[in-house]
Amino acid sequence: MVAESYTVAFEGIDARLVEVQCALSPGMPHFSLVGLPDKAVSEAKERVRAALNALSIALPSRRITINLSPADLPKEGSHFDLPIALALLAAIDILPKDAVSGLVSLGELALDGTLVPVTGALPAAFAAASAERTLVCPETSGAEAAWVGSIPVVAPSSLHAIIQHLTGAKPIEVSQPGVVREENANAPDLSEVKGQERAKRALEIAAAGRHHLLMVGAPGSGKSMLAARMSSILPDLTPEEALETSTIHSLAGLLKAGGISRKRPFRTPHHTASMAAIVGGGKGAKPGEISLAHNGVLFMDEFPEYSRSVLETLRQPIETGDVVVARANAHVRYPCKFMLVAAANPCKCGYLADASRACARVPGCGDDYLGRISGPLMDRFDLRVEVPPVSFQDLELSTARETSEDVAGRVEAARSIQQERYSYLDGVSVNADAGGHVLEDVAQPDPDGRDLLRQAAERVGLSARGYHRVIRVARTVADLAGRETVGRADVAEAISFRIAGVATN
Ligand SMILES: Nc1ncnc2c1ncn2[C@@H]1O[C@H](COP(=O)(O)OP(=O)(O)OP(=O)(O)O)[C@@H](O)[C@H]1O
Ligand SMILES: [Mg+2]
Incomplete structure (x- = not known):
């Protein structure tokens, strides 16, 4: 019985x-x-x-x-x-x-x-x-x-x-895997963004090495527009990554009709979202946005507007690539290896750099506003870029610009170099994942590059994390150019993105 x-x-x-x-x-x-x-x-x-x-x-x-x-x-x-x-x-x-x-x-x-x-x-x-x-x-x-x-x-x-x-009365046929979701043919393209060449370059480097990117600029300069095009330059998920990401989406009930997408997730939580919505938790300890963005992009627009506690909780998952969510009687761990893309205005009114439009509280309000992003959190952005207002000439210009496909080709090539380089390491596939000791082997700059790095480290006071992050970005820049050794130019570009007018070290 x-x-x-x-x-x-x-x-x-x-x-x-x-x-x-x-x-x-x-x-x-x-x-x-x-x-x-x-x-x-x-x-x-x-x-x-x-x-x-x-x-x-x-x-x-x-x-x-x-x-x-x-x-x-x-x-x-x-x-x-x-x-x-x-x-x-x-x-x-x-x-x-x-x-x-x-x-x-x-x-x-x-x-x-x-x-x-x-x-x-x-x-x-x-x-x-x-x-x-x-x-x-x-x-x-x-x-x-x-x-x-x-x-x-x-x-x-x-x-x-x-x-x-x-009971054999009416057998059911076994299920077949769902078709991969149709990709959107009208996805936004990078060529629609006029000017902003430096920001586009930052986007390309970020995509190639899965580096975290912060864009700061006046209202209407194209930050949200640029971020929305990140998906179009990223390579597809590998079959293993697709299953991993889909497993998390399955737990959140987000897989439509069983279709598993090879497109990288692009999550855009609103800045009023709660802690549980962002990092996970709440009823049933569901995965949060950072886990739903696993292997993809987490785009946090109006970054300083998020609550301080939400911003600070991001620090640990960014470093470790997983998050522990508490629930009654137990803790659950969700993976969350995401690329953080953040956008912010330079100050509350947004026109810090434009004397004709800035409010009366400039320049003090700039420090107040971006000061909401704590030092340790700022330190985690590998690439920081200023997005200036687009000039009228740039808007009028109708010359051919690079399409997402062009950039995606270079990103893909740089990613396969990295994949090969780290193939002997478990869980490492891009430069951003490489630990300090691995970097010493694979990303050691040449003597000229080292000189420059030393000078920069002394002048801007790089933290140990900052030092490693600069080397990682320099490695990605060299990979994009197909260079075996990290040179002075690669280090220079990496440093320029780290000290870009946004903040120190
Ligand atoms: N570089 C650009 N090229 C073409 N169009 C642009 C560009 N920048 C802005 N625009 C136009 O302005 C609109 C607003 O841009 P977007 O939302 O990206 O600005 P933003 O920098 O995110 O502003 P905010 O700080 O207010 O969020 C876009 O939808 C587009 O029509
Ligand atoms: Mg915006």
């Missing part, structure tokens, strides 16, 4: 296998659920009871005990309905026990027995694959889960459909 089935509990982007055991024992009719369920899991009893009732299946008049094992692992979410229903149906011999025990399932039940979509089908499929079991998930999540490839994915639309499948 004991039957079991499997499901998963999420811990960050990992899904841990959970055994759902169902025992029927003599005694007063009672339905109990144990094994550290949260409120949503506890309510599964009522939904399962109603769904079975809708199929005219009566619960036996005995004690029904459901145990979610391991019992000390917190269980959250509404996806436990389906595995509980399957284990129960096996215990009362409506479904074959051995068929049900070979499944990992997830899905929420509506009261009429239809399956409601849940988040996390992709990481659940990874867990099912490592346990070599078939995955059963709601119909709409099938295309997403099928990307794992090594196990069959069955995606019924209702409890009735999965019963018919498991």
Whole structure:
């Protein structure tokens, strides 16, 4: 009278296998659920009871005990309905026990027995694959889960459909991976931005080495416009990166129709967004914007307008590439290797450099405004660039400008050089990921370059982090030019972007 089935509990982007055991024992009719369920899991009893009732299946008049094992692992979410229903149906011999025990399932039940979509089908499929079991998930999540490839994915639309499948009455075809989302053919192109050659160069270097970029300039000079074109010059995600990023998007319920995109994510949270929205957390410890931007771009427009606490929390994830989110009883870790692109006005009125338009509080308000970005946070921007107002001549100019495709070609070439260089290192694929000791091997400037670096370090007082970041950027500049050794010119350009009028060191 004991039957079991499997499901998963999420811990960050990992899904841990959970055994759902169902025992029927003599005694007063009672339905109990144990094994550290949260409120949503506890309510599964009522939904399962109603769904079975809708199929005219009566619960036996005995004690029904459901145990979610391991019992000390917190269980959250509404996806436990389906595995509980399957284990129960096996215990009362409506479904074959051995068929049900070979499944990992997830899905929420509506009261009429239809399956409601849940988040996390992709990481659940990874867990099912490592346990070599078939995955059963709601119909709409099938295309997403099928990307794992090594196990069959069955995606019924209702409890009735999965019963018919498991009893052989009406088998369901296994799901196929969803088509990759159509890319937007009208994506904005870099050639639409007139002038701003230096900012475009900064964009190119940032894209090539995944460096963090801060743009400061007057209103209407094209900062948001430039940032929006970052996606168009970045190479596509590798298949592994695409699965990694999609796993996080799956947990946030953002994968549309199971389509996995090879485009790098470009996230643009508003500056009023809460801490939980940016770094993750809140109900169910969901991933935040920094994790949704994993392997892509996090664009923070009007950077100084974000709350101070949000800005300061970014410091640690920028350094480590992952974030720990607290939730009841546990902590979960989400990866967040993103490229931070930030834009800001130089002061509150925005016209610090334009005496004819500036407000009465200039120049003091400039320090006040950009001063909201703390020193340590500013130190993390590898590239800082001033974006001056566009001149009328530039706007009128209609000469051919470089398109995103031209720039993307150079970025791609520089990225493949880096990929090859770091192929022996785990988790390092671009210069920004290279640690200090690796840099000494691969990015040591030639004697001229070293001289310049020493002088600059003495004059502007580079921090140790600043020193390494300059070398990383110089390495990227050399990679863009296809140079084996980092030279004086590469170091000079890297330094010029670090000390650009925005702030010190
Ligand atoms: N360099 C440029 N080339 C062509 N158009 C431009 C350029 N700069 C600005 N524009 C025009 O001005 C509009 C506003 O630019 P954008 O929003 O990028 O400015 P911004 O620097 O982000 O300003 P703010 O500081 O107010 O946010 C653009 O949509 C575009 O029409
Ligand atoms: Mg803007």
